[in-house]
Amino acid sequence: MLEIKAIDVFRGEAQILWNLQMKVEKGEVVTVLGANGAGKTTLVESILGIHHPKKGEILFMDEEISQKPPYLITQMGISCVPEGRRIFKEMTVYENLEMGAYPAKARPLLKTTQDWVFSLFPILKERRNQIAGTLSGGEQQMLAIGRALMSRPMLLLLDELSLGLSPKITKGIYGTIRKLHQEGVTMLLIEQNATMALLHSQRGYILETGRIALQGSSQELLGNEHIRKAYLGM
């Protein structure tokens, strides 16, 4: 579904991603682990068309997208839960969800998709008329996921889901990720906090200073000595 072929990505003068290769197949959940500043967000933003690689290709459904603007990539079926959630704080919960359904393909399904999102996150239904900026951190994360689902994406990118959330809320949110996987949503989980992500994915990549240092099944990575030390704090 997604294939990244040897991309080099720069931010200003600085090269952040080096000859990066990776793949996500339909129906898979794939984890990308990396320390602070490894380039995880840059990778997400390159897939989304915010940064354009100087070299290499990004194929989505066999179409080259690396030079397309973000709004076209979203319309093609990739959506994201960005780092820091970035919900529209001055809009209501309901309006945030509506914005997610902006692509023409998603609009006719707005009502059914919304019922689906409300069934995943009943609290959002209760708060639908509340101004989004007044939600708690966990609720804002749920809203960000809900908003991303509203476009009926084929591929969902999630950048640091657990950032700033209590272990209990993180667990709840990963429960939803499991449900989404069972419903067939393809996902790329970007995490610094590795255990949860590896437990909920099939494969993983380790990103170190902009390069893929290691890859394998999530099981293998969970058992790897180096990774246990560096990312799992064990």
Add this chain to the structure above:
Amino acid sequence: MAEFLMYFTNGLVIGVINAISAIGVSLIVGIMRVINFAHGELYIFAGYFSYHLSLTFGLSPILAMPLSVFFIFLIGILMERLLIRPTYGDEMYSLIITFVLSIVLQNSALLIFGPYPNKPPALISGSTQIFGLFHYGNQRLLSFGISIGILLFVFYLIKKTWFGKSVRAISQDREMASLMGIDHWRINMISFGLGAALAGSAGVIIAPIFPVTPTGSSAISLTAFVVVVLGGMGSLKGCVVGGLILGILENLGAAYVSTMYRHIFAFIILILVLVFRPWGLFGQKT
């Protein structure tokens, strides 16, 4: 008493027109971080267009007014495409460009339309007695009604339609909005056109009451900026309340203090707001 009420009513009429004009500025600032210094000139041009369409080309004023606004809309779209778009990301450039454009347009207005005030024909004549207290010109009452109609339309557009929601999303987080699938280039262009059209609407509504002159345009821009600051950046409600406050104060001030001070009032309000409440009446304190 009757006299006071009449000045007050004048203030209301001017106030809603102020509001329309200010929303035009606010929309463009909110979504593109561009201050359009040529706002007042677009307003003036609309007034002249409606004058010439009805008097030179013999169109009915009912047609001349919306047609003039439509021309201004197109001018706004062209401005965005040709002049503003290349400056995105650099607020200094867009500032300089619209400033230069305002001077160019003001001088063109002098060349094309001449220095004399022009007043398009009224849509309606006569006057109506208000609450048995004073007579008030029907044209002004009609202008008030049309202005309220335009304000309701703009509120509906911004609050309820996909276009309006994209405008609000872009104002809050441009990058995130584009990740929703919003083509912000297109929305920017339409919004600039809409901002211009709102300047034009204010212009065609006021022209039959107070004739427009090329030299009046700077004061019109100033008034719109003051209303935006007073109401609070990015707030539609703020534009309406700010527009009314300024309209009423200016008219009462001009009646009871001196007409000479009309624009001084705007200036004093601007200073007071900037000192005591820089985020305005309805703006977000950041």
